[in-house]
Amino acid sequence: MVLTRRMSGVVPDGDPTQPKTPSRLSRKTTRHDDVGEQIALLLRMHPYVPYPQPREPRPPRPPPGADSRWLAKDPSKRFGELVWLFYSPFWQIWLLGVIVPFKLYDSMDSLSYMLVGLGIALPCAALPWWLQGGAERARPWHERWWVKANVWIGVYSFIGNYFWTHYFYQLLGADYTFPSEYQRLNNVPFSMYLCTHGYFAFYHVAANLLMRKVQTHLRSRGKSVARQRAAVGAVVFLLAYVLAFLETWTISNFPYYTHQDKGAMYTVGSLFYAIYFFVSFPMFYRIDEDTSRGARRWTAADCALDALAAGMLCTIVLDLWRISLGAIPGGGPGGAGGSGLIWSGP
Numbered sequence: 001m002v003l004t005r006r007m008s009g010v011v012p013d014g015d016p017t018q019p020k021t022p023s024r025l026s027r028k029t030t031r032h033d034d035v036g037e038q039i040a041l042l043l044r045m046h047p048y049v050p051y052p053q054p055r056e057p058r059p060p061r062p063p064p065g066a067d068s069r070w071l072a073k074d075p076s077k078r079f080g081e082l083v084w085l086f087y088s089p090f091w092q093i094w095l096l097g098v099i100v101p102f103k104l105y106d107s108m109d110s111l112s113y114m115l116v117g118l119g120i121a122l123p124c125a126a127l128p129w130w131l132q133g134g135a136e137r138a139r140p141w142h143e144r145w146w147v148k149a150n151v152w153i154g155v156y157s158f159i160g161n162y163f164w165t166h167y168f169y170q171l172l173g174a175d176y177t178f179p180s181e182y183q184r185l186n187n188v189p190f191s192m193y194l195c196t197h198g199y200f201a202f203y204h205v206a207a208n209l210l211m212r213k214v215q216t217h218l219r220s221r222g223k224s225v226a227r228q229r230a231a232v233g234a235v236v237f238l239l240a241y242v243l244a245f246l247e248t249w250t251i252s253n254f255p256y257y258t259h260q261d262k263g264a265m266y267t268v269g270s271l272f273y274a275i276y277f278f279v280s281f282p283m284f285y286r287i288d289e290d291t292s293r294g295a296r297r298w299t300a301a302d303c304a305l306d307a308l309a310a311g312m313l314c315t316i317v318l319d320l321w322r323i324s325l326g327a328i329p330g331g332g333p334g335g336a337g338g339s340g341l342i343w344s345g346p
Contacts, residue, residue: 068217070209073291079136080146081205083128088202091120096250105256110179117194124201125150145288148303152287153204155307156280157196159315161188164276167318171327172269173260200280203243207281210235212289232282240277245270264328272321272328279314283307 072078095116099105108116128146141147165188168174180189211232218228248270251257259265283306287298 067220068213070213072208072212072289074145074288076136076139076143077145077288079132080128080144080149081208083131083146084124084149084201084205085209087123087127088198088205091123091198092202095120100251100254105178105254108178110181110183113178113180113189113191114183114194117191120198121194124153124198142300143297148287148298148300149201149204149284151300152284152303152307153197153200155304156284156311157200158193159307159311160200160276161193161196162186163311163315164318165192167272167322171322172265172272173327174265174269175258176256177258178256199247203277204281204284206243207236207239207277208285210239211281211285236278236281237274240274240281241270243277244273248273261329268328272318275317275321276314279310279317283310 072081099116125146128144132144136144162185166186169187176189176192178189180191183190185193214231214235215228218231245266248266252262259269286306287303
């Protein structure tokens with residue numbers, strides 16, 4: 001009985017001594033697995049059939065705010081910005097908190113106005129030179145950021161006073177009437193050239209800090225370059241208009257800087273003035289901002305040429321305003337379609 005069963009190949013389930021013959025179902029499963037592996041191999045080898053490749057692991061994202069900063073990485077630039085930033089409130093309090101509200105200007109002559117201008121402009125160069133530490137002194141003087149920044153601001157503010165003040169005269173209805181008959185250059189008081197240097201130094205350092213904070217914050221959060229630039233552009237527009245408005249408003253009680261229509265000057269005139277900074281803030285920000293390996297450092301000559309280029313670009317935009325929009329309500333001559341250069345008028 002047992003011999004017959006063994007010869008027939010049929011072994012009872014309970015006999016562990018005999019090998020089991022694979023069932024029909026198990027043979028089909030094994031055959032299907034072999035076919036599946038062959039198909040997968042062909043898909044990998046075929047050049048025209050896409051096959052998902054394993055992705056490389058993404059680099060770890062830096063924690064939020066890891067590179068978000070207000071101050072520059074470059075030590076010389078960081079030092080110069082901090083000096084200008086902390087010095088500016090002193091002359092602002094002295095000018096806008098003492099001279100104007102207490103009407104000390106009533107007893108000031110041409111020399112007094114020149115001394116006020118020198119007191120605002122000279123510390124922009126004297127204070128960094130006096131306060132600089134050993135590391136800053138070890139640099140060649142022409143490679144220090146505050147030297148290059150003073151060159152840039154000096155060139156740009158000179159262009160603004162010599163040329164663009166006449167847009168204020170003829171389009172915005174403004175005028176300077178304080179004593180300066182023998183101290184004028186192109187009908188602009190010398191003291192205004194000096195005061196503008198201090199104003200612009202503060203404005204551009206404040207813009208540097210805000211632009212850097214916005215850009216580095218978005219970069220640290222993995223935002224695209226386009227989004228970073230859009231955000232920085234919005235900051236430039238808002239800050240430029242706010243500073244232009246505040247300057248116009250804070251000197252409104254100074255009787256020797258007059259406007260024919262103060263309301264229009266505050267609103268539309270501030271937008272016109274803000275064009276100065278739409279151009280200059282992004283260009284000034286670039287000075288020694290790139291600290292990557294191999295980045296070329298700016299020279300004083302680079303800053304002078306860059307400021308001249310910014311001045312030409314701003315002049316073009318201002319003159320396009322003149323020939324397209326003309327004077328604001330209450331403005332002077334030289335309206336839309338006027339001929340000739342604006343600074344050659346009466």
